[in-house]
Amino acid sequence: MKVVVLVKQVPDTYEKRSIALDTGMLAREASENIVDEIDERVCAVAAELKKAGTATEVVAVTMGPAGADKAIRKVLALAADSAVHIVDDGLAGSDMIQTARVLAEAAKDADLILSGAESTDGGGGMVPAMMAEILGRAHIPYADSIEVAEGSVTAVTNTDTQKLTLSAATPVVVSLTEKAGEPKLPNFKSIREAKKKDITVTSLADLGVAAGPGAAYVRNVMVSAAERPPKEAGVKVSGDTAATELVDFLATRHLI
Amino acid sequence: MSIDHLLDEEQLALVEGVREFTQDVVAPVSAKHDKEKSFPYEVIDQMGEMGLFGLPIPEEYGGQGGDYFTLCLALEELAKVDQSVAITLEAGVSLGMMPILKYGTEEQKQQWLPALAEAKQLAGFGLTEPAAGSDAGGTQTKATLDNGTWTINGNKEFITNSGTDITSMVTVTAVTGQDEITTIIVPTDTPGFTAEPAYDKVGWNASDTHPLTLQDVQVPEENLLGERGRGFANFMGILDEGRVAIAALATGAAQGCVDESVRYAKTRTTFGRPIGENQGVSFKIARMQARAYAARSAYYAAAMKIVAGQPFKTEASIAKMVASEAAMDNARDATQIFGGYGFMNETLVARHYRDSKILEIGEGTTEVQLMLIARSLGL
Ligand SMILES: Cc1cc2nc3c(=O)[nH]c(=O)nc-3n(C[C@H](O)[C@H](O)[C@H](O)COP(=O)(O)OP(=O)(O)OC[C@H]3O[C@@H](n4cnc5c(N)ncnc54)[C@H](O)[C@@H]3O)c2cc1C
Ligand SMILES: Cc1cc2nc3c(=O)[nH]c(=O)nc-3n(C[C@H](O)[C@H](O)[C@H](O)COP(=O)(O)OP(=O)(O)OC[C@H]3O[C@@H](n4cnc5c(N)ncnc54)[C@H](O)[C@@H]3O)c2cc1C
Numbered sequence: 005m006k007v008v009v010l011v012k013q014v015p016d017t018y019e020k021r022s023i024a025l026d027t028g029m030l031a032r033e034a035s036e037n038i039v040d041e042i043d044e045r046v047c048a049v050a051a052e053l054k055k056a057g058t059a060t061e062v063v064a065v066t067m068g069p070a071g072a073d074k075a076i077r078k079v080l081a082l083a084a085d086s087a088v089h090i091v092d093d094g095l096a097g098s099d100m101i102q103t104a105r106v107l108a109e110a111a112k113d114a115d116l117i118l119s120g121a122e123s124t125d126g127g128g129g130m131v132p133a134m135m136a137e138i139l140g141r142a143h144i145p146y147a148d149s150i151e152v153a154e155g156s157v158t159a160v161t162n163t164d165t166q167k168l169t170l171s172a173a174t175p176v177v178v179s180l181t182e183k184a185g186e187p188k189l190p191n192f193k194s195i196r197e198a199k200k201k202d203i204t205v206t207s208l209a210d211l212g213v214a215a216g217p218g219a220a221y222v223r224n225v226m227v228s229a230a231e232r233p234p235k236e237a238g239v240k241v242s243g244d245t246a247a248t249e250l251v252d253f254l255a256t257r258h259l260i
Numbered sequence: 261m262s263i264d265h266l267l268d269e270e271q272l273a274l275v276e277g278v279r280e281f282t283q284d285v286v287a288p289v290s291a292k293h294d295k296e297k298s299f300p301y302e303v304i305d306q307m308g309e310m311g312l313f314g315l316p317i318p319e320e321y322g323g324q325g326g327d328y329f330t331l332c333l334a335l336e337e338l339a340k341v342d343q344s345v346a347i348t349l350e351a352g353v354s355l356g357m358m359p360i361l362k363y364g365t366e367e368q369k370q371q372w373l374p375a376l377a378e379a380k381q382l383a384g385f386g387l388t389e390p391a392a393g394s395d396a397g398g399t400q401t402k403a404t405l406d407n408g409t410w411t412i413n414g415n416k417e418f419i420t421n422s423g424t425d426i427t428s429m430v431t432v433t434a435v436t437g438q439d440e441i442t443t444i445i446v447p448t449d450t451p452g453f454t455a456e457p458a459y460d461k462v463g464w465n466a467s468d469t470h471p472l473t474l475q476d477v478q479v480p481e482e483n484l485l486g487e488r489g490r491g492f493a494n495f496m497g498i499l500d501e502g503r504v505a506i507a508a509l510a511t512g513a514a515q516g517c518v519d520e521s522v523r524y525a526k527t528r529t530t531f532g533r534p535i536g537e538n539q540g541v542s543f544k545i546a547r548m549q550a551r552a553y554a555a556r557s558a559y560y561a562a563a564m565k566i567v568a569g570q571p572f573k574t575e576a577s578i579a580k581m582v583a584s585e586a587a588m589d590n591a592r593d594a595t596q597i598f599g600g601y602g603f604m605n606e607t608l609v610a611r612h613y614r615d616s617k618i619l620e621i622g623e624g625t626t627e628v629q630l631m632l633i634a635r636s637l638g639l
Contacts (some may be wrong), residue, residue, distance in 0.1 A: 034534060189281050
């Protein structure tokens with residue numbers, strides 16, 4: 005079974021994140037890009053599948069700016085046999101739909117597409133569902149654990165009120181929560197082996213996908229961006245009138 | 261301040277991995293194990309999984325196929341935060357496994373190395389005795405060979421990793437004849453082998469150190485490690501390498517003191533400004549940084565010679581001495597910068613203060629290094 009793991013590069017959250025005001029985009033040069041932790045957990049799941057022999061090939065697919073080799077090598081050391089890196093100027097400022105279309109094209113020959121349930125930075129939580137829709141496949145969202153057999157996948161998803169055990173025939177898209185796997189650090193042997201593995205750099209033209217502001221399906225376009233205004237001083241309520249002041253405050257803002 | 265340009269991509273990736281591991285797994289439990297004087301089994305187990313114990317061991321013996329320099333890089337990272345964990349790795353590899361790798365027969369390597377490389381087991385090296393430390397030629401433990409069986413009697417002192425639940429064997433030096441010292445592998449479950457109660461040490465509290473008693477310990481003739489009578493020469497070679505590893509560990513300690521001091525000097529304010537704005541403090545830290553950098557340069561140079569297969573004995577002594585003094589000096593300065601908090605056991609700098617002294621003693625005291633350096637000058 006061929007497994008594709010989706011891997012997003014995100015700014016290191018330990019460092020300060022910032023938006024470049026002229027473009028409205030993440031100022032990526034301001035912090036180092038690392039593999040999103042949720043996707044490291046996805047890799048741990050893929051590594052288990054490979055160890056068990058269920059996954060015969062694991063390919064990591066990432067879309068993002070150039071200069072991600074270090075992050076990709078880590079994924080190659082953790083789980084993947086090879087990697088596809090989609091880099092194209094036309095992808096700058098992509099929204100979730102565009103991201104999903106491009107990733108779907110790159111991952112379409114996989115029997116099982118594994119992704120994080122939500123990325124740590126964007127947190128949209130929709131890319132895998134959109135990919136499933138585009139590819140016409142089943143999607144199991146927010147899986148806390150998964151079991152893979154030849155031809156089918158069974159996963160457990162917990163909602164606030166229910167525990168669902170969901171099965172689907174392959175090919176299928178499964179997005180995983182942080183409960184699905186523990187991130188591991190690669191050992192030195194796999195770091196060395198990763199160096200010999202292939203990273204294929206692909207453009208939109210290679211994939212045969214149109215993208216960018218001119219493409220019809222771009223729905224979200226950044227119009228302008230501004231610095232968050234500084235916090236205004238709050239209002240203190242105290243004493244006998246505190247309760248009524250608070251009620252008035254909420255009422256005038258239509259909050260109650 | 262790293263010397264990154266001397267490292268390749270793989271080494272940089274390893275350093276980063278170990279740094280992450282140190283922060284996420286080691287640091288949160290360091291103070292607890294230090295206080296409770298408990299061996300950090302859960303940490304060692306994960307280090308085994310990461311392959312750290314197998315770094316310089318070839319893949320055919322379950323190792324990672326790296327080299328000694330790579331081991332040193334890992335030791336430096338670990339020691340920034342926890343010297344006990346770092347010495348457990350250092351002794352486990354350079355004293356526990358390297359003698360087997362270098363002098364063992366094919367069977368001995370196959371038998372012991374794979375489990376040691378994964379830290380499923382640990383090994384020790386018993387050289388020091390109550391009356392033989394710096395002057396290791398004074399060994400009194402005796403071994404006699406009769407009908408294919410060695411019988412060993414004697415006492416060993418200060419043996420690292422010799423009494424944990426996962427310790428599987430200790431290589432001991434013993435007198436086997438006139439002017440003849442030999443190394444023999446002793447499995448820890450052999451009757452007559454006893455790891456006596458652990459020492460009450462000044463530092464390295466989470467590292468395992470015991471006196472050993474060997475009373476009529478009997479092991480098969482095949483447990484001879486290397487040639488009979490070559491024990492002294494063999495362990496001297498082992499100690500030379502070990503000194504470079506200790507230098508790496510000491511560099512980590514020295515750098516750990518710098519890192520903590522910088523952080524503290526920026527945040528602790530007195531008289532209305534951070535203490536780091538006083539040259540009395542910032543110059544102290546600048547000097548600490550210079551010491552750590554010099555120590556790193558010295559151990560890199562020695563380790564690179566090991567990897568290149570060139571003689572490195574004097575370089576090893578210089579690196580060991582310079583780095584252990586840097587660690588001790590930096591620990592003293594860092595403690596001063598932390599004021600009263602630096603005297604509290606739970607702070608990292610206090611731990612470095614207690615832990616660093618042994619670096620000037622173990623695997624050859626500073627005086628022994630000076631003897632060796634002087635000897636290289638024909639003195
Ligand atoms: C203001 C802004 C600026 C942006 N700037 C850039 C930019 O400069 N360059 C750029 O390439 N994108 C940029 N993006 C796109 C964005 O970062 C995401 O790639 C995309 O919107 C996915 O959204 P999400 O992270 O919320 O997805 P989610 O649906 O939360 O992601 C779920 C999972 O899908 C997978 N996944 C998501 N995105 C990717 C990906 N890109 N590659 C591989 N797997 C993925 C991961 O497994 C992830 O865990 C920008 C978006 C915004 C809003
Ligand atoms: C925590 C810890 C772990 C250890 N782990 C191990 C281990 O795993 N295996 C092992 O075999 N050993 C181990 N040791 C022992 C260690 O290597 C010895 O303690 C060290 O070599 C010094 O020997 P000694 O204690 O007998 O001191 P001595 O040799 O008695 O030296 C006492 C002092 O005299 C000085 N001195 C001695 N001779 C001279 C001279 N000729 N000129 C000038 N000065 C001199 C020394 O430098 C020192 O300052 C460990 C020790 C400790 C404390």
